[in-house]
Amino acid sequence: MSYYQYPQNPYQPPRESTGLSVASLVLGILSMLGFFAIILVPLAGVITGHLGLRREPQSRSLAIAGLITSWIGLVLAIVVYALAIWLIWWVGSEYGNYSYYENMTYS
Secondary structure (H helix, E strand, O other), X not given: OOOOOOOOOOOOOOOOOXXXXXXXXXXXXXXXXXXXXXXXXXXXXXXXXXXXXXXXXHHHHHHHHHHHHHHHHHHXXXXXXXXXXXXXXXXXXXXXXXXXXXXXXXX
């Protein structure tokens, strides 16, 4: 019978990475702050959010928050781009066929 206990293991297992989930959240926040104009920012946030959700189960809430904000940024980007294309088309159709000489009257 031994009166001495075995020494405790001083080494802890390495913590699992949460990099993809954090990157998704950062990209989602950036896309909400107006960087959705560069459509790659929310798109990268959506991709890293889905990868983080699958590969990092311990940081599921960060990945979900990043996915939500990135999807909102992606929808905003699509709406802004569609509005810009419609505005360019509308201005072109309104003023494209306008001629200065059609409205002149000669006396």
